[in-house]
Amino acid sequence: MKKHLEQYFLHIILVFLLSLGVFASFLFGQQAVAQNKTLYWGSTGSDVNKVQYKLRQWGYYNGPVDGVYGAKTSQAVRSFQLRNGLNPDGVVGNNTWERLGYQVRGTAWGAPRQQENRAQDANGERWSPETNARTRDTNRTYLLAKVIAGEARGEPYLGKVAVGAVMMNRVQSSAFPNTLAGVIYQPMAFESVSNGQYARPVDEESLKAARQVMNGWDPTNGALFFWNPSKRVSPWIWSRNITMRIGKHVFGI
Amino acid sequence: MRKWMAAILVGILAVAGVGYWGYQQYTARQRMETVLANNYNRAYYNTLDHVQNLEVLLAKSLVAADRQQDDKLFTEIWQQTTAALDNVTQLPVTDVVIGRTAKFLTQMGDFTRRLAENAASGQTLSSEQYASLQELYQQAGDLNNELQKVETQVTKGQINFREMAGRTRTEMAREGRQLANANFQTIDETMHRYPTLIYDGPFSDHLENREPKALGDREIDENTARARALEFVENNPGGNYIAQVTGNVEGNIPAYRVEIVPRQNGEAADRPVVMDISRQGGKVIWSIHPRELGEEKWTVERARSKAKEFLKQRGYENMVSSYYQKHDTVVTFNFVTQKDNVIVYPDMVKVSVALDNGEIVGTDARGYLMGHRQRDIPKPELSEQEARDLVGKGLEIKGKGRLALIPTETYEEKLCWEFQGEMQDNNFLIYINALTGNEERILQLFNTDNGQLTM
Numbered sequence: 023m024k025k026h027l028e029q030y031f032l033h034i035i036l037v038f039l040l041s042l043g044v045f046a047s048f049l050f051g052q053q054a055v056a057q058n059k060t061l062y063w064g065s066t067g068s069d070v071n072k073v074q075y076k077l078r079q080w081g082y083y084n085g086p087v088d089g090v091y092g093a094k095t096s097q098a099v100r101s102f103q104l105r106n107g108l109n110p111d112g113v114v115g116n117n118t119w120e121r122l123g124y125q126v127r128g129t130a131w132g133a134p135r136q137q138e139n140r141a142q143d144a145n146g147e148r149w150s151p152e153t154n155a156r157t158r159d160t161n162r163t164y165l166l167a168k169v170i171a172g173e174a175r176g177e178p179y180l181g182k183v184a185v186g187a188v189m190m191n192r193v194q195s196s197a198f199p200n201t202l203a204g205v206i207y208q209p210m211a212f213e214s215v216s217n218g219q220y221a222r223p224v225d226e227e228s229l230k231a232a233r234q235v236m237n238g239w240d241p242t243n244g245a246l247f248f249w250n251p252s253k254r255v256s257p258w259i260w261s262r263n264i265t266m267r268i269g270k271h272v273f274g275i
Numbered sequence: 276m277r278k279w280m281a282a283i284l285v286g287i288l289a290v291a292g293v294g295y296w297g298y299q300q301y302t303a304r305q306r307m308e309t310v311l312a313n314n315y316n317r318a319y320y321n322t323l324d325h326v327q328n329l330e331v332l333l334a335k336s337l338v339a340a341d342r343q344q345d346d347k348l349f350t351e352i353w354q355q356t357t358a359a360l361d362n363v364t365q366l367p368v369t370d371v372v373i374g375r376t377a378k379f380l381t382q383m384g385d386f387t388r389r390l391a392e393n394a395a396s397g398q399t400l401s402s403e404q405y406a407s408l409q410e411l412y413q414q415a416g417d418l419n420n421e422l423q424k425v426e427t428q429v430t431k432g433q434i435n436f437r438e439m440a441g442r443t444r445t446e447m448a449r450e451g452r453q454l455a456n457a458n459f460q461t462i463d464e465t466m467h468r469y470p471t472l473i474y475d476g477p478f479s480d481h482l483e484n485r486e487p488k489a490l491g492d493r494e495i496d497e498n499t500a501r502a503r504a505l506e507f508v509e510n511n512p513g514g515n516y517i518a519q520v521t522g523n524v525e526g527n528i529p530a531y532r533v534e535i536v537p538r539q540n541g542e543a544a545d546r547p548v549v550m551d552i553s554r555q556g557g558k559v560i561w562s563i564h565p566r567e568l569g570e571e572k573w574t575v576e577r578a579r580s581k582a583k584e585f586l587k588q589r590g591y592e593n594m595v596s597s598y599y600q601k602h603d604t605v606v607t608f609n610f611v612t613q614k615d616n617v618i619v620y621p622d623m624v625k626v627s628v629a630l631d632n633g634e635i636v637g638t639d640a641r642g643y644l645m646g647h648r649q650r651d652i653p654k655p656e657l658s659e660q661e662a663r664d665l666v667g668k669g670l671e672i673k674g675k676g677r678l679a680l681i682p683t684e685t686y687e688e689k690l691c692w693e694f695q696g697e698m699q700d701n702n703f704l705i706y707i708n709a710l711t712g713n714e715e716r717i718l719q720l721f722n723t724d725n726g727q728l729t730m
Contacts (some may be wrong), residue, residue, distance in 0.1 A: 105521070107536055107546035179565035180549055183519055196381035196478040199364040209367040230565075235603050238625060239639050241551070243526030255293040258371060265526040275526065 044207055061114040065091040073114055076122045076176075077253055079270055106178070121178075162202050162223070166190075167232035169206050172214025173248075174231075174271070181269040182228055183241045186235035188273065191246055198246070226235040242266060245273035308437050316437035318365040319429060323422050325359035327572050329383070333412040337405075342394050349391035356384030367439045368459045375466035376418065383411055385476035405457045407472060410499060414469045421462040477684040485686065487528050489647035493554030500531040500552040507559045508535050508548055509635050515539065528644065529554045553644070561639045568604045569631035575599065575606055578628035581610050585635050591624055591643070607637070614652060618679040621646040621688060652680060653690055655709035660691035662707040665714065670696035670703060681706055681716065690698075691715055 026054075059069050070089045076081035083098035096112040103110040106121045114122075166186050174185040192198040192205045199205050206215060214220040242248075247262050248271045249255045262274030329352060336348045360380040363373060370377075390404065400408070428434045436717070471480045501518040508516060515538045522532040530551040537545045550562035573581075579596055586594050594610040595618065601607075605627050612622040621647075627637035657665075659676045666672060672694050679693040691706040702720035707713070 052499050103532070104543060105538070105547070107543045110540050152555055180563065183563070196385075196483075197378040198370060199360065199377070200381065204361065208370060210369045230602075234563070234637070237600070237607055237627075237639075238641070239637065240564065240641070241524075241549075241561070241563070243524050243528060243530070243551075245526070263525060266522055266524040266532065 060116075061091055063091055063093075063096050064110065068219045070095070071124065073099065106209075161234050163229070163232045165202065165206065166235060167224045167229040168222075169212060169215060170230035170231050170235075171222065172220030173212055174228070174269075177229060177269040177271065179227055180241055181271060183230035183234050183239055184245070184266075184268050184273060185248060185271070186232050187242050188245050188248050190235055191240065191242070191244055195246055241268070242273045245275055247274045248272065249274075254272040293360070305634070312435070312437040315365075315367060315642075316429070316608060318362045318435065319425075321362040321668060322366070323426060325355045325362065326415065326419050326422055328355045330415045331357065333408065333415055336408060337412060342397065342399065344380045345400070346391055346394040349387040349394060349577075351617055352387040352667040353384045353391060356380045356387070360384070366459070367436055372459045372463055375463045375469070379418070379466050379469050381478050382472050382476075382480075383415075385478040386411070386472060386474045389474060389476045395674045404474075407474065410469075411472075414466070418462065421465050423464070425459070425624045459712070475685055479685070482685060485527065485645060487553075487645050489644045490528070490553050490558055494555055495552070499557055500554075501531055503552050503557045503559065504533040504535055504550055507550065507562065509585070524551055528560055528641070530560055549648055550638075558640065558644055559638065560641055560644060562635075562637060564634070564636045566629075566636065567681055568629055573628070573630040573633050575601065578606050578630060581633050582626040582628050582635065583610070585626065586610060586624060591640075594624065605636060606630060612647070614650070616678060617652050617690070618677065618693070620679060621682045621686070644649060646682075646686070650680070650688075653710060655690060655692070657692065657707070657709050657712055659692060662709065662712070663694065665707050665712055666696065666705050667714075670694075670698050670705065672696045677708075678709060679706070683715075689715055695720075 056076050059065070059067075061070055061073060066089055068089060070091045071087055073091075074083055074085070074087040074089070074095055077095075077098045078085075078087060080102070082102045084093065085092075085094040085098075085117060098119065099114060100110045100112045102108075102121075103112075103118060110118055137244065166189060170182050170186045170191065173183045184224070189205055193200060193202055199208055206212065210216060211218070243265050245265045247259065249271055250270050252270060257272070264272055264274045266273050312728075332348055332352045332355065336345065336352065339345055339348055352571040360377060363376055363380065364370075366373065376480065386407065390400070425434065429436075473479055473481050481618045497520045500520060504518045505516055510516075516535050517538055518533050518535045520531050521534045524530040524532055528551075530553050532549065533552055534547040534549050536543045536547045546564070546566050548562060550565040552558070555558055559666060579599070583594060591610070591612075593613050595613045596608045597618070597620070598613050599606055599608045607625055607627040610624045610626060612619045619644065623642035624640040625637070625642075626635060628634070629636045655678060663676060673696060676694045679691055680688045681691055682688055689706075690709045692709050694705045694707070696703050696705060704716075704718040704720060705714065706716040706718075708715050
């Protein structure tokens with residue numbers, strides 16, 4: 023009888039540990055999608071769903087997200103590739119996966135070595151004799167890059183620059199705080215800051231985009247807002263004057 | 276029997292453990308929430324204090340007759356607005372709700388800072404300035420009243436900042452009025468009545484709608500825009516480009532967005548070059564070629580002459596490079612125009628060169644397009660030697676001074692003698708007004724591995 027009970031407990035503990043493991047791998051597994059399959063006409067499965075979903079979001083695809091790689095999907099992939107300077111072969115390989123915003127080589131976030139390099143990069147100040155409105159300083163560049171990474175993950179490079187430009191435009195606008203930190207940490211201003219996602223290590227492209235913004239580039243033509251129309255947004259936001267669209271974001275003054 | 280007891284005991288222990296853990300979590304959460312609420316309350320009460328001070332100070336400034344008193348009061352108002360803005364933008368309400376209040380505070384600070392400077396240089400208030408002050412006083416009074424109303428609710432506990440912070444941005448904006456921040460919305464509506472304030476400062480309304488000066492007047496269509504883009508993009512030998520208008524850009528320079536795909540053997544060979552072409556005049560506002568970078572092979576000097584040549588071929592004559600920054604394998608040069616030996620800093624074009632193959636990977640001509648025009652640059656009243664004598668004694672001047680047109684915060688331009696000097700291993704640029712002899716600006720130079728001033 024005693025043995026029975028022990029076994030019983032052992033089972034419970036085992037099941038518990040196992041489910042914990044499954045849960046954990048579920049949590050972290052999503053971040054570590056190291057390899058995506060190459061997809062082509064006739065492919066099926068959840069990877070196809072991912073592609074269809076992204077293409078639909080970005081307006082390349084208007085069919086159903088059904089996980090079947092058919093004619094419509096192929097055509098959408100082709101026009102996406104054409105627009106992004108890829109070989110328009112209708113095959114979703116590494117490059118296309120990457121341009122779709124999925125990480126191909128290992129984990130982009132959670133690589134601590136890269137972060138160290140960047141910390142070393144973060145000394146010294148920049149200066150410009152022409153304008154003191156956008157003073158240079160790599161600490162600020164890094165902060166900006168973090169929020170760009172949080173807000174514009176999976177966006178094309180230009181979309182990242184645009185998101186950063188909105189923050190700098192806010193610094194220079196009278197209706198917002200007049201410092202970069204003030205703008206970034208204003209309550210309810212940026213979703214990824216509110217939910218802490220911006221605290222993850224930044225990727226190389228976001229840092230590059232932040233530098234481009236600090237150097238004065240502004241593809242938004244002075245926009246102060248951006249939003250993702252596919253998410254729930256307040257009707258109020260549509261009363262802004264739209265200046266342009268990039269990727270899944272709309273920009274407005 | 277005993278075994279059952281053991282099982283029950285284990286069960287009780289487990290429940291107790293979970294309960295203890297839960298209680299710990301609960302108290303920890305309570306503590307964090309209190310910290311948060313206290314922070315919000317501090318920001319709120321500080322805002323209240325600063326706005327009250329503002330009202331009093333503005334009233335005083337209306338009755339003050341002495342210039343020294345003016346100077347003091349305006350400086351103090353400026354400080355109070357900065358503090359008020361800092362606090363009000365920390366409240367957990369959306370920028371939609373607080374935007375106008377923030378603008379009011381920013382402009383008031385900006386305006387009074389300018390008045391303080393005027394007072395310091397001996398000017399008295401003009402009648403318009405006095406009228407603006409009266410309006411600001413009224414408005415500050417209204418803001419104060421509204422904030423007081425909110426205060427009663429905060430003290431009674433009817434408004435809970437902690438709760439407001441828990442709401443998402445979307446909920447806030449959607450449900451707006453029903454939520455506690457309806458009170459703040461009323462405040463912002465009071466600010467609606469606040470008139471347009473035009474004065475000589477960087478946040479003045481007339482500067483937010485600045486018109487570009489160097490576009491030309493012909494409207495172009497999409498085909499011309501594509502042609503202009505193809506003319507502008509660097510034509511690599513054997514390259515074959517296809518340009519496509521992919522969007523419209525509104526804003527202060529309306530433009531076509533054009534993407535240019537380099538092709539080889541009928542296939543896209545690289546990521547597209549993106550640029551904005553102004554609808555009026557067909558000028559390239561900026562361009563970016565986001566691509567992978569290879570090994571560094573070019574020197575900065577070689578890249579500089581390449582960039583200069585690139586600009587010359589595209590109609591930007593008489594450009595000199597003022598300084599550069601280098602990041603990884605991209606170097607960005609700032610080019611400014613030179614006219615009759617005067618450096619014109621407002622006419623700026625930036626050019627980024629990739630150091631792997633010398634390709635131009637970015638340009639930004641916004642500064643030039645906004646500011647460039649035929650200028651009548653005045654003759655300097657001061658000689659270089661006279662200006663040199665006006666530079667502070669602590670500074671050791673290196674080399675010769677040169678004439679430069681520098682922009683003020685309000686995009687006016689001043690002709691200055693520019694000197695570079697050194698004090699205790701720190702490098703500075705000093706600008707002495709070539710007409711009045713005033714010291715217009717002092718800039719400190721930083722030489723880093725990434726960039727340096729090159730003159």
